[in-house]
Amino acid sequence: MPELPEVETIKRSLAKVLPGKKIKNIEVRKPKIFQGDPKEAIGKTIRSIERRGKILIMSLGDVSLLIHLKLTGQLIYHLVPFAGETFPAKNTHVVFEIDHGKLFYNDLRQFGWIKIVKSSKLKVQNEIERLGPEPFDKEFTVDYLQKIFLKTSKSIKLVLMDQEKIAGLGNIYANEALFEAGILPARPADSLRAEETKELREGILGVLEEGLKFGGASAADEAYVKPDGGPGSYQKHFRVYQREGKDCLRCGHTILRINLAGRGTFFCPNCQK
DNA sequence: AGGGGTACCTGCGGGC
C-alpha cells in the first residue's frame, strides 16, 4: 500500500506516542507475517520510530523491528481501554501490547511483514542496504537522476518505482510526478533531456510534499489509514491517478489509462510528451 | 544482465 508520504505520516504519528513506552507482549496471530522471535522484543523500551523508503524501523535498543506494509498493511494505535471492540479484527495479524496502549498490525492481503533484526546489523540489512537515495536527501540531485536514467531504456515510470534507484515512490506518486513534469510514463528513461530530468525531480518532490501535507492518500479500497484510524486526503488531489476518462485538470483532454509492467498507468496525452 | 511474467492473498465492483 503506502508509499513514502503514507509511511512517513504513520512514522510521525507513532513517533509522537510510542518512544519511551515498553512492549509488554506481542501476539502473533499469523506466523508468516512475523519473521524472527517476537520474544526478543518483549520487555524492551521503544527508543524511536524511523523510516527508510517504505520501511518503518522501530528501534528497541539492541534489536529493531522492520515493518513493511506492502499493499494493504495498517498500523493502528489505540489507548487502552478503547471505545468499541473493533480490534482485533479479522485482518489483525499481530498485536503489540504496549504500556497504556495496543498497536494492531492489520493486513487484508497479507503481503506485508514484520522482521526483528539486530540493530548493529541494520545498515547492512538487505532490504535497507539496497535502497536508493531518499528523495528529500541531498544526494537526490538532477545529476544523480541523469546518471541512472542514462543507464537504461526501461520506461521512466518503472525506473521511478525501482526502490534500488529511488526509495519510496510507488504507483500513485510515480504517475502524479510524471504528469507534473509533462513526461509520458512509457518514455525510455534514457530519452529524457536534462531539462525534463530537472522538471521530473521537481515533480517528484512536489507530489511527495503534497502527499505529506494531506496525510497521505486513502484511495478506493481505503487500505491506508493513519494510526488513529483516520484516512489521508491526498486522493482528493490526484491529477491523473484513477482519473481515466475524466478531463485533464490542466488542458481538458481525456485522461488515458494503459498497463505498464502490470500496473495501472494514467496520463494526459496532451500535457505529457 | 536485464526484461517480462507470475506468485503471494483477499475482496470488491462491473458485466453478463
Next chain:
DNA sequence: TGCCCGCAGGTACCCC
C-alpha cells in the same frame, strides 16, 4: 441473484 473476470498503493522470484 450469482458467477467470473479484472483490478488493487509492492516486491520477490522464476525463466528466457
